[in-house]
Amino acid sequence: MSSHFDTLAVHAGRQDLIRLGVHAPPIDLSTTYPVRDLDAGTAAFDALVNGAAEASNPIYARLHNPTVARCERALAELEGAEEAVLFASGMAALSACLLAARGQGDHVLAVRPLYGSSDHLLELGLLGLETRFVEAADMATAISKDTALVVLETPANPTLEMVDIRAVVAVAGKVPVLVDSTFATPVLQRPLELGATLVMHSATKFLGGHGDLIAGVIACNPQWGANLRKVRMVTGGLLHPLAAYLLQRGLPTLSLRVQRAQASAQVLAERLMQHARVSKVYYPGLGTVRNAHLVGTQMSGPGSLIAFDVVGGHDAAAMVMKSVQLALPAVSLGSVDTLIQHPAGLTHRVVDEKVKARYHIGPDLLRLSVGIEDVEDIWTDLSQALEATTKT
Numbered sequence: 348m349s350s351h352f353d354t355l356a357v358h359a360g361r362q363d364l365i366r367l368g369v370h371a372p373p374i375d376l377s378t379t380y381p382v383r384d385l386d387a388g389t390a391a392f393d394a395l396v397n398g399a400a401e402a403s404n405p406i407y408a409r410l411h412n413p414t415v416a417r418c419e420r421a422l423a424e425l426e427g428a429e430e431a432v433l434f435a436s437g438m439a440a441l442s443a444c445l446l447a448a449r450g451q452g453d454h455v456l457a458v459r460p461l462y463g464s465s466d467h468l469l470e471l472g473l474l475g476l477e478t479r480f481v482e483a484a485d486m487a488t489a490i491s492k493d494t495a496l497v498v499l500e501t502p503a504n505p506t507l508e509m510v511d512i513r514a515v516v517a518v519a520g521k522v523p524v525l526v527d528s529t530f531a532t533p534v535l536q537r538p539l540e541l542g543a544t545l546v547m548h549s550a551t552k553f554l555g556g557h558g559d560l561i562a563g564v565i566a567c568n569p570q571w572g573a574n575l576r577k578v579r580m581v582t583g584g585l586l587h588p589l590a591a592y593l594l595q596r597g598l599p600t601l602s603l604r605v606q607r608a609q610a611s612a613q614v615l616a617e618r619l620m621q622h623a624r625v626s627k628v629y630y631p632g633l634g635t636v637r638n639a640h641l642v643g644t645q646m647s648g649p650g651s652l653i654a655f656d657v658v659g660g661h662d663a664a665a666m667v668m669k670s671v672q673l674a675l676p677a678v679s680l681g682s683v684d685t686l687i688q689h690p691a692g693l694t695h696r697v698v699d700e701k702v703k704a705r706y707h708i709g710p711d712l713l714r715l716s717v718g719i720e721d722v723e724d725i726w727t728d729l730s731q732a733l734e735a736t737t738k739t
């Protein structure tokens with residue numbers, strides 16, 4: 348039937364509800380499932396252990412959960428993927444990809460800047476793959492037969508730099524490319540259509556959208572899906588079914604939330620540019636980030652994250668955090684309410700100092716995640732907080 352994104356967002360993963368005779372998705376909290384017929388149970392166990400998306404009996408909740416699987420079907424549809432696999436967090440999702448990629452090579456090529464914890468995880472090499480950090484432009488010379496995976500984030504956390512997915516995919520050849528699309532959401536960007544193999548989201552952010560769950564998802568083909576489920580099964584990075592329910596509950600409004608926040612973000616970014624206490628604004632909709640020309644093609648709109656440098660350095664940035672009344676001074680993003688945070692002091696604290704300096708993650712940088720409040724109220728709050736910095 349109809350497949351426009353906004354319709355899908357409302358109906359994805361709910362097609363069987365009429366047959367079940369319910370309106371809201373059922374929640375299944377069982378940890379274990381009765382096995383009366385041992386042979387059938389053993390067959391189901393074998394299927395799940397080999398990565399099947401479902402079986403005649405879930406057996407045990409670490410192998411399969413129907414509520415989580417329903418949300419996965421919805422997310423796969425929204426991303427235009429055959430499958431999606433949910434994890435306990437975005438970091439658990441990235442970890443599973445790194446574990447599943449072992450055996451394909453000995454290293455990962457990663458394009459900075461990346462979310463602080465992703466950078467940290469890759470830098471640690473904890474999961475058995477060495478990481479080589481490269482510029483997207485140097486990918487062609489860096490890639491080799493021992494490259495297991497390419498990892499990139501666009502727009503990137505925190506300064507909204509953009510990476511040309513199609514260009515990276517072209518030089519990656521057969522090497523799978525993972526795109527962390529958290530900032531864009533499937534409303535604005537569909538990396539699989541550009542040739543990416545894996546799309547990752549911290550579903551904690553826009554997909555969840557209400558600041559009340561932590562989750563991560565990978566949208567991918569069935570082969571990766573099976574491998575990721577196998578990793579999830581043995582490492583246990585599961586999403587709890589209540590979180591899956593909440594995640595699915597937010598999906599029908601995803602598009603509304605993203606579009607509304609984006610419209611406000613454009614207004615706020617333009618006003619911030621004019622503000623005497625702001626020295627630089629990083630926002631794809633202003634053309635002030637790397638590869639901003641990809642707005643309108645790779646990404647249908649500029650999104651609702653804005654980074655900006657405050658005049659007065661660290662103390663002024665700290666004063667903004669102290670002074671906001673409507674915006675919440677807190678990490679995370681993509682919530683219905685506006686959040687503001689200091690990347691160098693918080694989300695990107697763990698990133699090497701030299702890397703921070705190189706990617707402008709300085710003491711004066713703040714990152715704003717615009718919510719769906721009235722834009723004038725957000726601006727009134729931001730401007731009074733910026734005025735407060737004149738007193739530092």
Ligand SMILES: *Cc1c(COP(=O)(O)O)cnc(C)c1O
Nearest residue numbers: 436437438462504529549551562
């Ligand atoms: C938050 C975030 C992550 C990590 O996700 P968690 O759900 O916090 O584990 C990864 N990538 C990006 C871009 C993020 O913003």
